[in-house]
Amino acid sequence: MTKHSFGGPWTYIKLELLERYLTFFNTALQRRPTPESPFSRVYIDAFAGTGECEIKLPNGTLSTIRGSARIAIETSPAFNQVHLIDLKAKHVAELQALAASQAQTTVIVHKQDANLALQAILSKLNWRNTRGVLFLDPYGMHVQWSTLERIAATRALDVWYLFPLSGVYRQAAKDFTKVDESKAASLDSVLGTTTWRQAFYEQPAQRSCLEDNGPAIRTSGPAQIATFVHTRLSELFKGWVSEPIFLPENGPPIFALFFAVSNPSDVAITLSKKGADHLFSMLKNKKIGKSLNSIEHNQKNLF
Numbered sequence: 001m002t003k004h005s006f007g008g009p010w011t012y013i014k015l016e017l018l019e020r021y022l023t024f025f026n027t028a029l030q031r032r033p034t035p036e037s038p039f040s041r042v043y044i045d046a047f048a049g050t051g052e053c054e055i056k057l058p059n060g061t062l063s064t065i066r067g068s069a070r071i072a073i074e075t076s077p078a079f080n081q082v083h084l085i086d087l088k089a090k091h092v093a094e095l096q097a098l099a100a101s102q103a104q105t106t107v108i109v110h111k112q113d114a115n116l117a118l119q120a121i122l123s124k125l126n127w128r129n130t131r132g133v134l135f136l137d138p139y140g141m142h143v144q145w146s147t148l149e150r151i152a153a154t155r156a157l158d159v160w161y162l163f164p165l166s167g168v169y170r171q172a173a174k175d176f177t178k179v180d181e182s183k184a185a186s187l188d189s190v191l192g193t194t195t196w197r198q199a200f201y202e203q204p205a206q207r208s209c210l211e212d213n214g215p216a217i218r219t220s221g222p223a224q225i226a227t228f229v230h231t232r233l234s235e236l237f238k239g240w241v242s243e244p245i246f247l248p249e250n251g252p253p254i255f256a257l258f259f260a261v262s263n264p265s266d267v268a269i270t271l272s273k274k275g276a277d278h279l280f281s282m283l284k285n286k287k288i289g290k291s292l293n294s295i296e297h298n299q300k301n302l303f
Contacts, residue, residue, distance in 0.1 A: 010247035011055045012065060013289045014257060017279050018135060018160055019071045020288075021259075024275040025133055025158065026077040040080045042132035043072040044121060044157075046114040047139055048084035050094035057292065068135050069095060078105045079132075085110045085117045114138070115147045127156040131263075136161040141171070145192025152236045152262045158272050159237070159260040163229055163244070164190070165222050166254045172225075176201050176216040191232060199228050222246070226256040238264040240273050242280065 022043065029039055051070040054062050066074075069084050082105050084095045092111040099107035110117040125132075134157045136143055141164050151157055168190065171183040176197075179187075188194055201216040220228070226244040234241045239261030246253035261272045282288050 006053060007055045008248060009055070009058055009289065009292055010249065010255070011053065012292055013249075013283070014137070014160075014162060014247065014255075015065070015068060015071060016288050016291075017257075017283065018068055019075070020279055020282075021158075021160070021275055022072060022075045022079075022133060024278075025272075026075055026079065028271055028275070029131055030077045037129075039131040040126075040129060042081045042083065042125065042130055043075075043079045044083045044085070044118070044132060044134045045069055045072060045137075046085050046118060046135065046143070047137050048086045048091070048095055048109075050091050051098045068137065069098060072135075073098065073102050073105055073107060080106065082107045083110060083117075083121050084108070085112060085114050085121075087111065087113055114142060115144050118147050119150055122150055122154055125154075127154045130156055132157050134159045138162070138164060140164055141167045141186055141190045144189050148192070148233075148236060152238070152260075155238075155263050157262045159258075159262065161233075161258045161260060162247075163226070163256045163258060165226060165246075165256045166252075168225055169218075169220075169222060172196070172200055172218055172220075174218050176218065191229070192236075193232065196228065200225065222253045222256075226253075229256065230258065233258055233260055236260075237262050239269045242276060245280070245283065 026041055029041055031038055033039065045068050048069040049067045051067050051073075052064055053067045054064045057063055069082075072079065072082050084099070084107065086092050086095060086109075089111070092109060095109045099109055110121070112120075134151060136159060143161070148161075151159060168187065171179070171187050173179050173183070187196055200218050200220040202219045203216050204213045226246070230241060230244055237260040241261070242259040244256035244258055247255045247257055259276045261269055263269065263272070279288065
């Protein structure tokens, strides 16, 4: 089995949020719009990994937990379709083995760039009678804004997007002259605009008419960048976009987790927001991630 090692306690938190929401989503929609003719429910995982991941616990030990792909496949009530996307051959082999072991749900594995695979999947599904959840957990700054536009256009997907906050402020160097063409193009792609140049940077005040005031300096930190992304997502997703959840919870944030509703109908917004808000309240009250303590305890007892 291929080990998929990454992350820490924040990985457990994001996966628990996802797991709880998938159960809520399928339970809420299993008899909608009518018991006789319910929606077809689909889950799409754009960077699916292997079905399991190895994380480092706060005490420094390693623990293997269920990844998003396995969580989705094992969700009850079940999805009608599960689409798992990954470009790495070893990951795809693990996903195919996982898919072959399932009988309850149709599981389709895609070995392809996530942006291309999403375009193909979204174009084939009938969104008039389909509703779904999409998990965007990229390995870096791989999600193109044009892909988000296509996702939002379905008006049928709820989206959990782990935005690569640290990647953006690494590419957006403090000194604007150090943002080369490649970095600028990457930022343009992930943010879907060139206006970050004005939003993130300021020209130093000119000290005198004889002195050059020097290069523009980035004045936006992680919180300001996350606010910029939230505004951009809110312009795109006509339903609702949550305020960012910064992960990890302690120390410099690496990610900003957003929840976005593409369906603009009041009924859909109310339902999806109800589920997400309940989870955010649980997270605030430290009820998400509690199981980490028992995992750490069990790990200690192994030695």
